[in-house]
Amino acid sequence: MPRHICVYQEFLTDTHKAQITKTAEDCGFVPHFFTPDQTEEARACLQSCEVLYAHSPDLLRSAPASLQWYCCSFAGVDPYCSDPALFANPDCILTNSNVYGVTISEHVVMVTLMLLRRMPEYEEIISRRSWSNQLPIRSIRDNEFTILGTGDIGIHVARRMRDMGAAKIIGLNRSGCAHPDFDRIYPISDLDRILPETKILIMALPGTAETRHILNRRRIALLPADAYVINVGRGTAIEQEPLIEALNEDRIAGAALDVMEPEPLPPEHPLWSARHLILTPHVSGNMTLGYTCDRNVALFCEDLQNYAAGRPLRGFVDRQKGY
Secondary structure (H helix, E strand, O other): OOOOEEEOOOOOOOHHHHHHHHHHHOOOOOEEOOHHHHHHHHHHHHHHOOOOEEEOOHHOOOOOOOOOOOEOOOOHHHEEEEEEOOOOOOOEEEEEEOOOOHHHHHHHHHHHHHHHOOOHHHHHHHHHOOOOOOOOOOOOOOEEEEEEEHHHHHHHHHHHHOOOOOEOOOEEEEEOOOOOOOOOOEEHHHHHHHHOOOOOEEEEEOOOOOOOOOOOHHHHOOOOOOEEEOOOOHHHHOOOOHHHHHHHOOOOEEEEEEOOOOOOOOOOOHHHHHOOEEEEEOOOOOOOOOOHHHHHHHHHHHHHHHHOOOOOOOOOOOOOOOO
Protein backbone atom coordinates (compact mmCIF):
# COMPACT_ATOMS: atom_id res chain seq x y z
CA MET A 1 0.00 0.00 0.00
CA PRO A 2 1.25 3.52 -0.73
CA ARG A 3 2.41 5.69 2.14
CA HIS A 4 1.14 9.26 2.12
CA ILE A 5 2.59 12.68 2.94
CA CYS A 6 0.52 15.81 3.54
CA VAL A 7 2.41 18.94 2.48
CA TYR A 8 0.76 22.15 3.70
CA GLN A 9 2.92 25.12 2.70
CA GLU A 10 2.51 28.50 1.08
CA PHE A 11 6.05 29.06 -0.19
CA LEU A 12 6.59 26.10 -2.51
CA THR A 13 7.44 26.70 -6.16
CA ASP A 14 6.82 24.17 -8.92
CA THR A 15 10.49 23.25 -8.66
CA HIS A 16 10.12 22.57 -4.93
CA LYS A 17 7.07 20.40 -5.55
CA ALA A 18 8.90 18.42 -8.23
CA GLN A 19 11.85 17.92 -5.85
CA ILE A 20 9.59 16.67 -3.06
CA THR A 21 7.61 14.45 -5.45
CA LYS A 22 10.73 12.76 -6.82
CA THR A 23 12.22 12.18 -3.38
CA ALA A 24 8.92 10.88 -2.05
CA GLU A 25 8.43 8.49 -4.96
CA ASP A 26 11.99 7.21 -4.60
CA CYS A 27 11.23 6.48 -0.94
CA GLY A 28 7.86 4.83 -1.59
CA PHE A 29 5.63 7.78 -0.64
CA VAL A 30 2.91 9.78 -2.36
CA PRO A 31 2.90 13.52 -1.55
CA HIS A 32 -0.28 15.63 -1.51
CA PHE A 33 0.15 19.40 -1.74
CA PHE A 34 -2.08 22.02 -0.13
CA THR A 35 -1.89 25.74 0.57
CA PRO A 36 -3.34 27.59 3.59
CA ASP A 37 -6.55 28.35 1.67
CA GLN A 38 -7.13 24.59 1.38
CA THR A 39 -7.22 23.78 5.08
CA GLU A 40 -10.27 21.54 4.98
CA GLU A 41 -8.92 19.56 2.05
CA ALA A 42 -5.59 19.16 3.85
CA ARG A 43 -7.34 18.05 7.03
CA ALA A 44 -9.26 15.36 5.16
CA CYS A 45 -6.14 14.10 3.40
CA LEU A 46 -4.16 14.09 6.64
CA GLN A 47 -6.35 11.34 8.09
CA SER A 48 -4.56 8.77 5.92
CA CYS A 49 -1.07 10.30 6.02
CA GLU A 50 2.02 9.08 7.81
CA VAL A 51 3.98 12.33 7.43
CA LEU A 52 2.99 16.00 7.71
CA TYR A 53 5.24 18.80 6.40
CA ALA A 54 3.77 22.09 7.56
CA HIS A 55 3.75 24.81 10.18
CA SER A 56 0.25 24.70 11.58
CA PRO A 57 -0.62 23.74 15.15
CA ASP A 58 -4.30 23.75 14.16
CA LEU A 59 -3.78 21.26 11.35
CA LEU A 60 -1.55 19.07 13.52
CA ARG A 61 -4.25 18.99 16.20
CA SER A 62 -6.57 17.26 13.71
CA ALA A 63 -4.01 14.59 12.77
CA PRO A 64 -4.82 10.97 13.70
CA ALA A 65 -2.75 8.78 15.99
CA SER A 66 -1.33 7.10 12.88
CA LEU A 67 0.78 10.21 12.10
CA GLN A 68 4.40 9.18 12.63
CA TRP A 69 6.41 12.27 11.74
CA TYR A 70 5.65 15.98 11.82
CA CYS A 71 8.24 18.11 10.01
CA CYS A 72 7.81 21.75 11.02
CA SER A 73 9.07 24.10 8.33
CA PHE A 74 9.90 26.79 10.93
CA ALA A 75 12.84 26.79 13.33
CA GLY A 76 10.74 27.82 16.34
CA VAL A 77 8.92 24.77 17.70
CA ASP A 78 7.91 26.07 21.15
CA PRO A 79 4.14 25.74 20.41
CA TYR A 80 4.64 22.03 19.72
CA CYS A 81 6.83 21.37 22.73
CA SER A 82 4.71 23.27 25.24
CA ASP A 83 1.42 21.55 24.31
CA PRO A 84 1.66 17.73 24.13
CA ALA A 85 -2.09 17.61 23.38
CA LEU A 86 -1.31 18.71 19.82
CA PHE A 87 -0.08 15.17 19.11
CA ALA A 88 -2.65 12.37 19.03
CA ASN A 89 0.35 10.05 18.79
CA PRO A 90 2.61 10.78 21.79
CA ASP A 91 5.50 9.09 19.97
CA CYS A 92 5.16 11.18 16.82
CA ILE A 93 8.60 12.41 15.73
CA LEU A 94 9.03 16.18 15.61
CA THR A 95 11.65 17.83 13.43
CA ASN A 96 12.27 21.44 12.48
CA SER A 97 14.12 23.23 9.72
CA ASN A 98 17.32 24.82 10.98
CA VAL A 99 17.96 26.63 7.72
CA TYR A 100 17.61 30.22 8.87
CA GLY A 101 21.25 30.84 9.77
CA VAL A 102 22.07 32.78 6.59
CA THR A 103 19.09 35.13 6.56
CA ILE A 104 19.02 35.76 10.32
CA SER A 105 22.77 36.32 10.57
CA GLU A 106 22.58 38.86 7.74
CA HIS A 107 19.79 40.62 9.64
CA VAL A 108 22.00 40.66 12.74
CA VAL A 109 24.85 42.20 10.75
CA MET A 110 22.47 44.85 9.39
CA VAL A 111 21.05 45.95 12.76
CA THR A 112 24.45 45.72 14.45
CA LEU A 113 25.88 48.17 11.93
CA MET A 114 22.83 50.41 12.28
CA LEU A 115 23.31 50.55 16.04
CA LEU A 116 27.07 51.00 15.93
CA ARG A 117 26.73 53.75 13.32
CA ARG A 118 23.97 55.48 15.32
CA MET A 119 21.21 55.12 12.75
CA PRO A 120 18.30 55.56 15.19
CA GLU A 121 19.71 58.98 16.13
CA TYR A 122 20.49 59.95 12.55
CA GLU A 123 16.96 59.00 11.50
CA GLU A 124 15.67 61.35 14.18
CA ILE A 125 18.00 64.11 12.96
CA ILE A 126 16.85 63.62 9.36
CA SER A 127 13.18 63.54 10.38
CA ARG A 128 13.68 67.07 11.77
CA ARG A 129 15.32 68.09 8.45
CA SER A 130 18.40 68.91 10.45
CA TRP A 131 22.06 68.37 9.56
CA SER A 132 24.49 66.82 12.04
CA ASN A 133 27.08 64.25 11.11
CA GLN A 134 29.58 64.06 13.96
CA LEU A 135 28.14 61.38 16.25
CA PRO A 136 30.95 59.03 17.33
CA ILE A 137 30.50 55.58 15.81
CA ARG A 138 31.89 52.14 16.49
CA SER A 139 32.80 49.23 14.21
CA ILE A 140 32.37 45.49 14.10
CA ARG A 141 36.10 45.41 13.52
CA ASP A 142 37.99 44.97 16.82
CA ASN A 143 34.70 44.72 18.72
CA GLU A 144 33.57 42.06 21.18
CA PHE A 145 30.44 39.94 20.87
CA THR A 146 28.54 37.78 23.32
CA ILE A 147 26.18 35.32 21.62
CA LEU A 148 23.54 33.78 23.83
CA GLY A 149 22.59 30.58 22.03
CA THR A 150 25.14 28.71 19.90
CA GLY A 151 22.94 26.71 17.57
CA ASP A 152 22.74 27.14 13.81
CA ILE A 153 21.86 30.83 14.05
CA GLY A 154 24.48 31.66 16.66
CA ILE A 155 27.18 29.88 14.67
CA HIS A 156 26.31 31.75 11.46
CA VAL A 157 26.37 35.06 13.34
CA ALA A 158 29.77 34.24 14.86
CA ARG A 159 31.23 33.43 11.44
CA ARG A 160 30.02 36.66 9.86
CA MET A 161 31.27 38.81 12.72
CA ARG A 162 34.64 37.05 12.54
CA ASP A 163 34.83 37.68 8.79
CA MET A 164 34.21 41.39 9.48
CA GLY A 165 37.09 41.62 11.93
CA ALA A 166 35.54 41.01 15.35
CA ALA A 167 38.23 40.83 18.02
CA LYS A 168 36.49 38.45 20.42
CA ILE A 169 33.44 36.21 20.16
CA ILE A 170 32.19 34.27 23.12
CA GLY A 171 29.11 32.09 23.32
CA LEU A 172 26.86 30.82 26.05
CA ASN A 173 24.86 27.62 25.91
CA ARG A 174 23.52 24.91 28.15
CA SER A 175 26.63 22.72 28.14
CA GLY A 176 29.54 25.15 27.77
CA CYS A 177 31.09 22.81 25.19
CA ALA A 178 33.73 24.41 22.96
CA HIS A 179 33.09 25.24 19.30
CA PRO A 180 35.72 26.37 16.76
CA ASP A 181 33.74 29.44 15.65
CA PHE A 182 33.91 30.94 19.16
CA ASP A 183 36.93 32.09 21.13
CA ARG A 184 35.30 30.64 24.22
CA ILE A 185 31.97 29.11 25.19
CA TYR A 186 30.62 29.27 28.72
CA PRO A 187 27.62 27.59 30.31
CA ILE A 188 24.55 29.79 30.68
CA SER A 189 25.07 29.56 34.43
CA ASP A 190 27.98 32.02 33.90
CA LEU A 191 25.72 34.66 32.34
CA ASP A 192 25.75 36.99 35.37
CA ARG A 193 29.54 37.02 35.27
CA ILE A 194 29.70 37.66 31.52
CA LEU A 195 27.12 40.45 31.20
CA PRO A 196 29.16 43.22 32.89
CA GLU A 197 31.90 42.63 30.28
CA THR A 198 29.50 42.52 27.31
CA LYS A 199 29.72 45.04 24.49
CA ILE A 200 27.18 43.56 22.08
CA LEU A 201 24.76 40.89 23.29
CA ILE A 202 23.13 38.82 20.54
CA MET A 203 20.30 36.59 21.68
CA ALA A 204 19.39 33.57 19.52
CA LEU A 205 17.60 31.33 22.00
CA PRO A 206 14.68 28.92 21.54
CA GLY A 207 11.48 29.54 23.44
CA THR A 208 11.53 27.30 26.51
CA ALA A 209 10.61 27.62 30.17
CA GLU A 210 14.32 28.03 30.97
CA THR A 211 14.84 30.89 28.51
CA ARG A 212 11.75 32.91 29.46
CA HIS A 213 12.92 36.33 30.74
CA ILE A 214 16.50 35.10 30.89
CA LEU A 215 17.41 38.75 30.35
CA ASN A 216 15.39 40.13 33.26
CA ARG A 217 15.50 43.38 35.22
CA ARG A 218 18.41 42.27 37.38
CA ARG A 219 20.50 41.13 34.44
CA ILE A 220 19.74 44.19 32.32
CA ALA A 221 21.20 46.22 35.20
CA LEU A 222 24.44 44.22 34.86
CA LEU A 223 25.04 45.43 31.30
CA PRO A 224 27.48 48.34 30.85
CA ALA A 225 26.20 51.68 29.59
CA ASP A 226 27.80 51.20 26.15
CA ALA A 227 26.22 47.76 25.57
CA TYR A 228 23.82 46.89 22.76
CA VAL A 229 21.19 44.12 22.90
CA ILE A 230 20.00 42.32 19.76
CA ASN A 231 17.28 39.66 19.95
CA VAL A 232 16.43 37.38 17.02
CA GLY A 233 15.37 34.33 19.05
CA ARG A 234 12.14 34.62 20.99
CA GLY A 235 10.51 37.72 22.43
CA THR A 236 9.84 35.88 25.68
CA ALA A 237 13.58 35.82 26.41
CA ILE A 238 13.59 39.52 27.46
CA GLU A 239 11.67 41.21 30.23
CA GLN A 240 10.59 44.17 28.15
CA GLU A 241 9.56 46.78 30.74
CA PRO A 242 13.03 47.10 32.32
CA LEU A 243 14.60 47.05 28.85
CA ILE A 244 12.43 50.00 27.83
CA GLU A 245 13.41 51.82 31.02
CA ALA A 246 17.11 51.15 30.42
CA LEU A 247 16.85 52.49 26.85
CA ASN A 248 14.90 55.60 27.79
CA GLU A 249 17.24 56.39 30.70
CA ASP A 250 20.43 55.83 28.65
CA ARG A 251 21.54 52.97 30.89
CA ILE A 252 22.38 50.93 27.79
CA ALA A 253 23.41 52.25 24.37
CA GLY A 254 20.64 50.68 22.30
CA ALA A 255 18.79 47.58 21.18
CA ALA A 256 17.37 45.87 18.10
CA LEU A 257 14.39 43.56 18.51
CA ASP A 258 13.03 41.40 15.73
CA VAL A 259 10.97 39.41 18.22
CA MET A 260 8.88 40.72 21.07
CA GLU A 261 5.99 39.92 23.35
CA PRO A 262 3.23 40.01 22.21
CA GLU A 263 3.29 39.72 18.44
CA PRO A 264 1.90 41.63 16.63
CA LEU A 265 2.88 44.50 18.90
CA PRO A 266 -0.21 46.58 19.80
CA PRO A 267 -0.19 50.20 18.54
CA GLU A 268 -0.20 51.57 22.10
CA HIS A 269 2.74 49.45 23.31
CA PRO A 270 5.61 51.49 24.87
CA LEU A 271 8.24 49.69 22.77
CA TRP A 272 7.15 51.80 19.77
CA SER A 273 8.42 54.97 21.42
CA ALA A 274 11.48 53.65 23.26
CA ARG A 275 14.71 55.53 22.52
CA HIS A 276 17.74 54.03 20.76
CA LEU A 277 15.66 51.08 19.56
CA ILE A 278 15.35 49.39 16.17
CA LEU A 279 12.14 47.39 15.81
CA THR A 280 11.42 44.96 12.97
CA PRO A 281 8.21 42.88 12.72
CA HIS A 282 9.71 39.37 13.01
CA VAL A 283 11.28 39.49 9.56
CA SER A 284 14.79 38.15 10.12
CA GLY A 285 13.98 34.50 9.56
CA ASN A 286 10.71 34.05 7.72
CA MET A 287 10.23 32.51 4.28
CA THR A 288 10.92 35.62 2.20
CA LEU A 289 14.45 34.70 1.06
CA GLY A 290 14.56 32.22 -1.79
CA TYR A 291 17.68 30.52 -0.45
CA THR A 292 15.89 29.81 2.85
CA CYS A 293 12.98 28.18 1.01
CA ASP A 294 15.35 26.07 -1.11
CA ARG A 295 17.25 24.86 1.96
CA ASN A 296 14.00 24.17 3.81
CA VAL A 297 12.81 21.83 1.08
CA ALA A 298 16.24 20.24 0.70
CA LEU A 299 16.39 19.44 4.42
CA PHE A 300 12.90 17.94 4.35
CA CYS A 301 13.88 15.75 1.41
CA GLU A 302 17.09 14.70 3.14
CA ASP A 303 15.20 13.73 6.28
CA LEU A 304 12.53 11.96 4.23
CA GLN A 305 15.28 9.74 2.88
CA ASN A 306 16.56 9.23 6.42
CA TYR A 307 13.06 8.44 7.66
CA ALA A 308 12.41 5.91 4.90
CA ALA A 309 15.75 4.20 5.61
CA GLY A 310 15.22 4.11 9.39
CA ARG A 311 18.11 6.50 10.06
CA PRO A 312 18.12 9.30 12.66
CA LEU A 313 16.57 12.51 11.38
CA ARG A 314 18.86 15.52 11.05
CA GLY A 315 16.24 18.00 12.26
CA PHE A 316 15.14 15.93 15.28
CA VAL A 317 13.65 17.96 18.14
CA ASP A 318 13.59 16.71 21.72
CA ARG A 319 10.12 17.80 22.79
CA GLN A 320 11.10 17.64 26.46
CA LYS A 321 14.01 20.07 25.96
CA GLY A 322 12.16 22.24 23.45
CA TYR A 323 14.87 22.15 20.77
